Amino acid sequence: MSILIYTESENGKLKKAAFEVASYAAAIAAQNGLSVTAVSFNTDDTDTLGTYGVSKVLNVKNENLSEFNATLYADTILQAAEKETATLVVLGSSANDKFLAPMVAVKLNAGYAPNVVSLPESTNPLKVKRTTFTNKAFALTQVDTEKAVIGLAKNSFGLKEEQTTCTTEDFAPTIVESSSKVLSTDKATGKVTIADAEIVVSGGRGLKGPENWGMIEELADVLGAATACSKPVSDLGWRPHGEHVGQTGKPVASNLYIAIGISGAIQHLAGVNASKVKVVINNDPEAPFFKAADYGVVGDAFEVVPQLIEKLKEYKANNT
Amino acid sequence: MKILVCISHVPDTTSKINFANNDTEFDKNGVQFVINPNDEFGLTRAMWFKEKQGASITVVNVGTADTEPTLRKALAIGADEAIRINATPTDGFFVAKQLAKVVADGQYDLVIAGRESIDYNGGMVPGMLATLTGANFVNMCIGLEVEGTTAKATREIDGGKEEIETTLPLVIGAQKGLVEEKDLRIPNMRGIMMARKKQLAVLEPEAVEAQTQITSFEKPAAKGDVKLVSPDNLDELISLLHNEAKVI
Ligand SMILES: Cc1cc2nc3c(=O)[nH]c(=O)nc-3n(C[C@H](O)[C@H](O)[C@H](O)COP(=O)(O)OP(=O)(O)OC[C@H]3O[C@@H](n4cnc5c(N)ncnc54)[C@H](O)[C@@H]3O)c2cc1C
Ligand SMILES: Cc1cc2nc3c(=O)[nH]c(=O)nc-3n(C[C@H](O)[C@H](O)[C@H](O)COP(=O)(O)OP(=O)(O)OC[C@H]3O[C@@H](n4cnc5c(N)ncnc54)[C@H](O)[C@@H]3O)c2cc1C
Numbered sequence: 001m002s003i004l005i006y007t008e009s010e011n012g013k014l015k016k017a018a019f020e021v022a023s024y025a026a027a028i029a030a031q032n033g034l035s036v037t038a039v040s041f042n043t044d045d046t047d048t049l050g051t052y053g054v055s056k057v058l059n060v061k062n063e064n065l066s067e068f069n070a071t072l073y074a075d076t077i078l079q080a081a082e083k084e085t086a087t088l089v090v091l092g093s094s095a096n097d098k099f100l101a102p103m104v105a106v107k108l109n110a111g112y113a114p115n116v117v118s119l120p121e122s123t124n125p126l127k128v129k130r131t132t133f134t135n136k137a138f139a140l141t142q143v144d145t146e147k148a149v150i151g152l153a154k155n156s157f158g159l160k161e162e163q164t165t166c167t168t169e170d171f172a173p174t175i176v177e178s179s180s181k182v183l184s185t186d187k188a189t190g191k192v193t194i195a196d197a198e199i200v201v202s203g204g205r206g207l208k209g210p211e212n213w214g215m216i217e218e219l220a221d222v223l224g225a226a227t228a229c230s231k232p233v234s235d236l237g238w239r240p241h242g243e244h245v246g247q248t249g250k251p252v253a254s255n256l257y258i259a260i261g262i263s264g265a266i267q268h269l270a271g272v273n274a275s276k277v278k279v280v281i282n283n284d285p286e287a288p289f290f291k292a293a294d295y296g297v298v299g300d301a302f303e304v305v306p307q308l309i310e311k312l313k314e315y316k317a318n319n320t
Numbered sequence: 321m322k323i324l325v326c327i328s329h330v331p332d333t334t335s336k337i338n339f340a341n342n343d344t345e346f347d348k349n350g351v352q353f354v355i356n357p358n359d360e361f362g363l364t365r366a367m368w369f370k371e372k373q374g375a376s377i378t379v380v381n382v383g384t385a386d387t388e389p390t391l392r393k394a395l396a397i398g399a400d401e402a403i404r405i406n407a408t409p410t411d412g413f414f415v416a417k418q419l420a421k422v423v424a425d426g427q428y429d430l431v432i433a434g435r436e437s438i439d440y441n442g443g444m445v446p447g448m449l450a451t452l453t454g455a456n457f458v459n460m461c462i463g464l465e466v467e468g469t470t471a472k473a474t475r476e477i478d479g480g481k482e483e484i485e486t487t488l489p490l491v492i493g494a495q496k497g498l499v500e501e502k503d504l505r506i507p508n509m510r511g512i513m514m515a516r517k518k519q520l521a522v523l524e525p526e527a528v529e530a531q532t533q534i535t536s537f538e539k540p541a542a543k544g545d546v547k548l549v550s551p552d553n554l555d556e557l558i559s560l561l562h563n564e565a566k567v568i
Contacts, residue, residue, distance in 0.1 A: 068482075070457060095478050099459040102412070102447030111413065111531030112444055127535065132440050133346075136337040139440075139534045180456050180486035183472070187480030195478035199567070223568065241462075241497045242476065247333055247438060248357045248496055256567040267333045273540075277565045279557070280546075290546050295560060299551030311554050315562075 002035045003028060004086035005054070006077055006104075008094055012044040015196065016159075017092040019052045023160040024152050025090045026053025027119055030162075039080040039171065041065050041073070050166025052159065058083070058171035065175070067182045068096055074103035076173040081108055081147075083171075088126075090150045093253075094195055101151045110147035117156040134247045134270035153274070154195070154253040194245065197226035199256040200275070202245060204230040206261020206282065206301060210238035215305045216260065222312045228252065230262050246271035261301045264289025281305065321375040321466060321488075323366045324428040326419060326445065327394055328356035328437035329387040339537045346439070346537070355390055358434025362494035364504055365464060366432055367398045373466070376400050378426065382409045382418045388520065395515035396507030402518065407525035410533065412440075416448035417528040423453050428489065430471075435460050435493040443493070450491035458484055462497035 003025045007018035018040075025036045030053070037056040038049050042065065046057040058080050065072060077100065081089055089104060091097040093115065105112035115130040117138070126143040131153060194200060201220040203213060213227075220227045227243060234244035245252050247267040257275035261282060262268060269292050272278070280293040283300050290296045297304055331337070332352040340347040355363070369375035379394040381387045382405040391402040405418045423431060431450075436443035450457030456471075458464075462481065463474030469488045474481050476497065507515070549557040561568045 068477075070459070074451075095460055095476060098443050099447065099457075102416075102444040103451045103457065105413075105444070106416075106448050106451040111411075112442075112448075113532060114442055114444060132534075132537070133331075133337045134438055134441060136539070137339070138538050138540065140536045140538070141532050142535050143532050144529075145531045180458075180484055183483040183485050185477070185480065185482045187477065191479065193479030235501050242480070244496065256561065256565070270333075277561070277567050279561070290548075292543065293546045294544075294565065295557060296546045296548050297551050297554070297557065298548065304551050304554070307551075308554050308557070311558055312568075315558050315568075 002037045002056075002084045002086055003088045003090060004077070004081050004084050005036060005038045005090045006097070006100065007038045007040045007043070007049065008092065008096060009040055009043040012042060014040070014043060014045055014048060015094070017094060017154060017196070018049070019159050020155070020157055021090055021092045021152055022049050022052035022054050023162070024119070024157045026162045026164070027160065028088070028123070029053065032123055037080070037084045037086070039077055046168040047166055050164050051161055053162035053164050054166050055164050057166060057168040059168050060171050060173060062172070062175070069178055069180060069182070070099050070103060071178055071180065072175055074100050074107060075176065077104050078107045079173045080171065087147045088150065089148075090152060092152055093154045097151060101149055105149040108147050108149065109145065110149045111143035111145040112149045112151070113141045113143055114151040115153045116150050117153045131274070135273040136270060155255065155274070155276070156253070192224060192226040194226045194228055194243070194250050194252060197254050199223045199225035199258070200228050200252050200254045201225045201258045201260070202228035202230070202262060202272070203233060203260050204262030205232050212302070213239065215309065219258070219305055219309050219312070222309055222316065230268055259289055259293070260305060262289060263287050264292055321369060321373060321430060322426065322428045323369060323375050323377045324423060324426060324431045325359065325363050325366050325377060325379045325394070325399065326431065326433040327359050327363070327379050327381045327390060328434060328439070329353050329381055329383055329390040330356045330437055330439045333357070333438065337539070343537045344535070353387070353390055355393060356434050356437045358436065358495050360504055361496055361498045362432035362434060362492070363394055363397055363399065364499040365494065367505065368499070369466065370398065378403060378428070380405070380419065380422055382407055382415045382525070384408055391520060392515050393507060395518045395520070396511040397505050398511065400518065402520040404520060404522050405525050406522050411530040412442040412444035413448060413532070414528050414530040416445050416452055418525055419445070419449050420452040421526050423449070430466065430488060431455065431491040432494055433491065435495040446491050446493040453489070453491070455489040455491045456486045457491045458486065459493040461492040461494050464492060464498065
């Protein structure tokens with residue numbers, strides 16, 4: 001018996017989130033005398049999963065599955081789970097993971113616990129802690145079915161090395177006809193996405209207009225960060241919708257979140273609170289964000305940010 | 321085209337979140353309930369199909385009688401009829417099973433649900449419903465056109481978007497971007513009056529067992545105070561982020 005994980009890759013290379021999912025599953029496996037099997041699609045670097053406690057990888061090499069297709073991917077994960085007689089399937093929390101997990105759960109007749117933030121408090125019955133009310137609370141959730149699907153919240157467990165001998169097998173699932181196909185994909189290349197970013201630099205209405213985003217992008221560049229914005233900024237068309245973070249936008253769970261000219265409304269905070277460290281730059285010392293932040297600078301963004309960029313450049317030059 | 325819009329009845333985004341009964345239940349005291357924002361985007365898109373392509377719209381909620389004002393609001397916005405499955409929605413699977421019965425009985429071509437509901441954040445009902453009914457599914461949907469039985473949908477992916485061609489019957493997980501914020505509708509007086517005359521059918525639930533249960537809630541630990549750094553001393557900020565927080 002084993003724990004099955006779905007490890008996401010892009011252009012043949014595993015995403016960092018895959019290693020977090022592996023680390024998490026390996027920790028559960030160690031507690032219960034199980035092993036971890038990963039299922040992956042068209043991935044070249046499957047061996048690296050051995051570093052994080054995976055002992056077997058079922059690698060699906062199939063041209064027809066080079067593009068994400070939820071039904072076919074979910075069918076494949078199901079077949080892998082059956083082959084491995086897995087009673088627990090763990091996925092991450094990317095857009096594709098969240099697309100697949102409920103489908104896999106129904107196919108497997110398994111209860112699904114999404115947004116899980118820590119190791120199970122018990123495995124029989126399975127009890128896990130997950131976030132609810134957009135990070136305003138945790139819910140201890142018990143899964144009452146024999147099989148379970150866990151969606152691991154991003155950046156909640158981290159990477160834990162656990163050297164394991166890892167073998168990769170070609171896996172050829174039975175693939176049915178699909179009535180869905182991808183017509184086109186539009187993705188900025190070479191830009192860090194909010195979903196994958198360790199650092200997110202975010203701007204609000206305090207920046208006055210889209211013409212002032214140069215310094216936000218530069219700061220993000222220096223830090224290797226993704227750029228984000230508050231809701232009104234995307235509603236006003238200053239920035240694309242895809243950058244809107246918060247309760248009704250994208251969730252952020254980065255290591256560092258830097259909020260510039262953002263007041264810290266409850267709906268904004270709810271969506272970014274899962275970030276580990278928050279820095280706020282705002283000229284109003286009464287801005288609510290200061291109550292939610294770890295570090296704050298009370299000052300004019302137009303003075304603080306350019307200086308911060310210069311100092312970070314110096315710091316980077318001295319530390320590499 | 322017959323459209324079913326699934327409506328989750330959720331606490332307003334400004335609500336204080338508290339728990340009652342030894343932290344085993346959400347405390348509804350003093351909480352205002354609204355249509356889940358993702359469902360509002362979905363309903364607005366459904367109205368476009370109604371007005372431009374003659375679609376009919378049914379809204380549905382699985383919930384107790386206190387969700388009826390939320391369904392009435394959806395009727396006031398322009399849905400044709402409403403269904404309430406009279407049950408306490410105990411988990412996402414239970415809800416999806418109830419909705420699957422509604423879909424099978426009503427033969428809907430398009431089911432619009434929200435990407436996630438802002439209370440329990442499950443993000444599971446639409447995917448489960450699609451799988452239970454054998455429909456195609458597009459999650460995080462930010463664009464949708466339907467011509468005959470062919471649908472063109474745009475979905476958000478990490479760092480961009482993707483265009484998908486698929487066929488009806490289809491379930492989508494709607495979110496911001498499916499319609500513009502400014503196109504969201506606020507019910508007007510006429511809509512509210514008309515909503516009173518529209519049908520709100522109350523149906524008894526199927527016998528289904530939930531697969532999960534929440535045994536207790538807890539709130540995150542209180543945060544420590546913010547450390548303020550002077551704008552003239554940004555080196556200190558960098559040093560704190562490097563040495564103390566260890567994030568750069
Ligand atoms: C149903 C609902 C859902 C919502 N969902 C979201 C969501 O998901 N995400 C979200 O972000 N919002 C959301 N909102 C909106 C939210 O309530 C706030 O209106 C919004 O977050 C405010 O954006 P802001 O902080 O950029 O602007 P403001 O509140 O206008 O704040 C601007 C800040 O910039 C500061 N500032 C001004 N000039 C400077 C300067 N020179 N230097 C430094 N600082 C300066 C000001 O002191 C102020 O604090 C939602 C609202 C509703 C009703
Ligand atoms: C008294 C009470 C007890 C509860 N106990 C539990 C519990 O123990 N465990 C648990 O997981 N949840 C519990 N819930 C929450 C309830 O089950 C949720 O409505 C359900 O789990 C779906 O929430 P979700 O966040 O998973 O929905 P999501 O999957 O995030 O919702 C996505 C979309 O699905 C549709 N949808 C969701 N819910 C409904 C609905 N009820 N009717 C119509 N459409 C809907 C909407 O379109 C929504 O936008 C409880 C609720 C109540 C009132």
